[in-house]
Every structure is written in C-alpha cells, then in structure tokens.
Amino acid sequence: MLGPINLGLLGLGTVGSGVVRLLEQNKAIITQKLGQPLNIKRILVRDLNRPRQVAVDPALLTTDPDTILGDPDIPIIVEVMGGTGTAREYILQALSRGKSVVTANKDLLALYGKELFDAADAHGADLLFEASVGGGIPIIRPLKECLAGNRIRQVMGIINGTTNYILTKMSREGRDFNDVLKEAQSLGYAEADPTSDIEGDDAARKMAILASIAFGTRITYPEVYREGIGRLSSHDINYARDMGYAVKLLGIAREDEDGIEVRVHPALVPLNHPLASVSDVFNAIFVEGDAVGETMFYGRGAGSLPTASAVVGDIIEGARNLQHHDRGRISCTCFYDKPLKPIGAIITKYYLRLVVVDRPGVLATIAGIFGEREVSLASVIQERMLGDLAELVLITHRVREKNVREALEVLGSLPVVKEIASVIRVEGGEAR
Numbered sequence: 001m002l003g004p005i006n007l008g009l010l011g012l013g014t015v016g017s018g019v020v021r022l023l024e025q026n027k028a029i030i031t032q033k034l035g036q037p038l039n040i041k042r043i044l045v046r047d048l049n050r051p052r053q054v055a056v057d058p059a060l061l062t063t064d065p066d067t068i069l070g071d072p073d074i075p076i077i078v079e080v081m082g083g084t085g086t087a088r089e090y091i092l093q094a095l096s097r098g099k100s101v102v103t104a105n106k107d108l109l110a111l112y113g114k115e116l117f118d119a120a121d122a123h124g125a126d127l128l129f130e131a132s133v134g135g136g137i138p139i140i141r142p143l144k145e146c147l148a149g150n151r152i153r154q155v156m157g158i159i160n161g162t163t164n165y166i167l168t169k170m171s172r173e174g175r176d177f178n179d180v181l182k183e184a185q186s187l188g189y190a191e192a193d194p195t196s197d198i199e200g201d202d203a204a205r206k207m208a209i210l211a212s213i214a215f216g217t218r219i220t221y222p223e224v225y226r227e228g229i230g231r232l233s234s235h236d237i238n239y240a241r242d243m244g245y246a247v248k249l250l251g252i253a254r255e256d257e258d259g260i261e262v263r264v265h266p267a268l269v270p271l272n273h274p275l276a277s278v279s280d281v282f283n284a285i286f287v288e289g290d291a292v293g294e295t296m297f298y299g300r301g302a303g304s305l306p307t308a309s310a311v312v313g314d315i316i317e318g319a320r321n322l323q324h325h326d327r328g329r330i331s332c333t334c335f336y337d338k339p340l341k342p343i344g345a346i347i348t349k350y351y352l353r354l355v356v357v358d359r360p361g362v363l364a365t366i367a368g369i370f371g372e373r374e375v376s377l378a379s380v381i382q383e384r385m386l387g388d389l390a391e392l393v394l395i396t397h398r399v400r401e402k403n404v405r406e407a408l409e410v411l412g413s414l415p416v417v418k419e420i421a422s423v424i425r426v427e428g429g430e431a432r
Contacts, residue, residue: 136306150289244431
C-alpha cells in the first residue's frame with residue numbers, strides 16, 4: 001500500500017472536530033476505498049489550550065499557518081475555520097502553492113467564488129466545496145456532474161434548518177415566532193445572534209452558490225433577493241394550513257427566456273408538494289431538469305458529522321485526483337453572463353392578509369384597485385372580526401410582482417385599509 005496523503009486542517013471547531021472524528025472512526029474503510037491512508041499532519045487553531053470537542057494529539061496543533069501552508073508534504077488543505085477574511089487569504093495562499101483545497105465556507109464562495117476558482121485554475125489545483133450547501137446532503141457534485149447533461153430549469157429548497165425548525169413548531173403547536181426562537185436557541189438549533197438565519201442571509205449565500213452552478217452564470221450573495229421569517233404570524237400559518245398550504249422559508253432559482261431569478265423568502269407551499277413535509281432541522285433541495293424531470297435531495301443540512309461527511313467526501317475526491325495526476329478536472333462552470341431579473345419582474349401567486357374597516361363597499365374598492373393593476377384575485381375570505389375591523393385573506397392568480405406592489409402601495413394609503421399585515425408568495429403549484 002502507498003504511503004499516507006497528508007492533510008492540513010484549518011480550524012477545529014464544530015465542523016473541524018467532526019472531520020477529525022469521522023476520519024478516525026472510518027479510517028479502515030476510507031483507506032480501503034482510497035488505497036492510501038489519509039493523515040492529518042497539522043491543525044491550525046487560535047488557542048492551543050482551549051478545550052476541544054474531540055481528542056487530538058497536542059503535537060498536531062499550531063497557531064502558525066505557515067507550518068501548514070508552507071509544508072510541501074501537505075498537498076490538501078481543509079478549510080473549516082469560516083469567515084471571509086483570514087480564510088480567504090489562507091485559501092489563496094494554498095492554491096497559489098498548488099495545494100488542493102476542501103472548504104465548507106459558503107460565505108466565502110458566495111462572495112469571492114470567481115477569485116478562488118481563477119486561482120485554482122491558474123495553479124492546477126482542486127477547489128472542492130460540497131459541504132458549503134446542505135451539510136451532508138450531496139448537491140454540488142450532482143449538479144456539476146450527475147445532472148450535467150440537463151438544462152436545469154429550477155432549484156428550489158429548504159436550506160436553513162433553524163428557520164425550518166421554527167416554522168415547523170409554529171405550524172404544529174400554534175406558537176408564536178419569538179417563543180419558538182428562544183426554544184431553538186436553548187436547544188442549540190439557533191445562534192445567540194440568529195440574524196443570519198431568520199433574515200434569510202444564510203440561505204441567500206447558499207442560493208448564490210446553487211444558482212451559479214445550475215445556470216452557469218456568476219451570482220453573488222448581494223444579488224440574491226431575501227426576506228426573513230421574523231414578521232410571520234401564527235395566524236398566517238393557520239390560514240395557510242386551512243387552505244392546503246405549509247409555510248416554508250424557500251430558496252428559489254429559476255431560468256426562463258427573460259433571465260435568472262434568485263430569491264429567498266417565506267412561501268406558501270401546497271401540502272402535496274414534497275417540500276411541504278420537510279420538517280424540523282432537515283433540509284431538502286428540489287431540482288428540475290429538462291431530462292431528469294423532478295428530483296429531490298433530502299437530509300440533515302448542518303451539524304458536526306453530517307457536514308463532516310461532505311468534507312471527507314471531498315477530501316477523498318481530492319486525494320484520488322492526486323493519485324491520478326488529474327486535478328482541476330471540473331473547475332468553475334460559470335461560462336455565461338446571463339441577466340438577473342429584479343424582484344419586481346418575477347411572476348407568481350400571492351397570499352395577502354389585510355385589516356380593513358368593516359363596512360359595505362370596502363371589498364369592492366379593494367378588488368377594483370387590484371383589477372386596475374391587472375392583479376386577479378383567485379379567492380377572498382373574511383376571517384376574524386376585530387371590533388369594527390375585519391381581516392381579509394386573499395390569494396391572487398399568477399401575476400407580476402411589480403403589479404402587486406403598486407396595488408398595495410395604493411391600498412396602504414386608503415383610510416379604510418388599516419394594515420397590510422402579510423404579503424407571502426405562493427410557490428410549488430396548486431393546493432388540493
């Protein structure tokens with residue numbers, strides 16, 4: 001058997017600890033599959049004396065990145081430290097020295113993907129990033145390789161476990177957002193500062209990566225339209241369920257003759273759609289291609305070992321490429337410069353909840369304003385009475401968002417409309 005392939009690990013937090021644990025517990029089977037053992041030669045940490053989630057030989061630890069990046073006997077660098085500053089610097093250094101890089105860093109790829117891939121191409125190195133989206137769910141390699149013969153029409157998914165847990169609890173137990181958020185934080189499903197998750201930023205970074213691969217055009221994180229779940233009410237979730245829908249935070253990327261749309265926001269999904277049954281902290285990514293049709297990738301979207309599963313899979317891929325002297329086989333696939341549609345140009349259905357004065361003629365006035373802007377209403381339900389006010393729940397037919405926004409702007413100025421309480425897009429087909 002050939003000698004070991006040495007790895008340099010940058011970071012020993014949650015994911016890094018999972019990588020160490022997985023490489024050790026499955027050492028025999030990985031060696032058998034690869035034909036060579038994998039050996040962690042050095043691990044970069046910030047503090048040598050900090051308590052660790054996994055037992056490691058202290059001699060492996062270093063606070064000096066040059067002992068890893070400058071070591072000619074370490075051909076594969078595994079970046080699991082996170083962030084977009086130091087991590088970017090280290091990855092670029094590694095690639096410039098011809099080392100292959102495995103990373104789980106969605107933030108970095110969603111902002112600086114082109115720069116990193118250009119560096120990998122220039123130096124004939126691999127840049128592998130399966131763990132950047134969906135934790136342990138295989139999705140990057142399927143899009144790049146298994147589905148390469150398809151023209152991808154749509155990628156739509158639940159790609160943030162924190163928000164999916166919150167929405168699942170709100171739906172099942174009728175609890176308010178803030179109450180469930182506190183529970184999620186106590187269980188470790190949400191960070192002390194959950195802003196990135198609940199405002200849709202985490203999902204937007206992942207959608208930038210997925211859309212870039214799916215449609216062959218560079219999409220960066222700032223270009224992704226996003227809305228969070230903080231304004232969702234249990235009333236909306238209950239109304240949606242009564243009408244045959246679940247409420248999910250969706251990442252959506254589509255291509256048509258007018259360009260690409262990439263967005264993250266809450267959406268009503270028909271209960272018969274596969275994504276509607278994805279609950280708790282699980283993730284699922286629904287892909288539609290012209291040849292394969294509809295397919296879905298489902299599993300744990302985060303966590304130490306699920307994410308480590310994807311990282312170790314990339315390490316093995318990088319090691320095999322080293323064995324066969326064939327690195328950089330599948331580099332950046334952003335061949336085109338396709339136009340990105342503004343949010344006002346998308347076409348979908350809308351759920352609207354309005355609080356209005358309860359008097360004759362109000363509904364006719366509202367319907368007239370929508371009609372003037374070519375917004376057709378599929379259904380109108382008068383729900384709760386709030387003293388001398390009434391709550392109206394409306395579902396539109398498919399319409400351009402710009403038209404809906406213009407109608408709502410006019411409605412918001414009417415004395416009889418006291419509140420536009422909710423505007424939620426409807427995706428995934430018709431409820432049954």
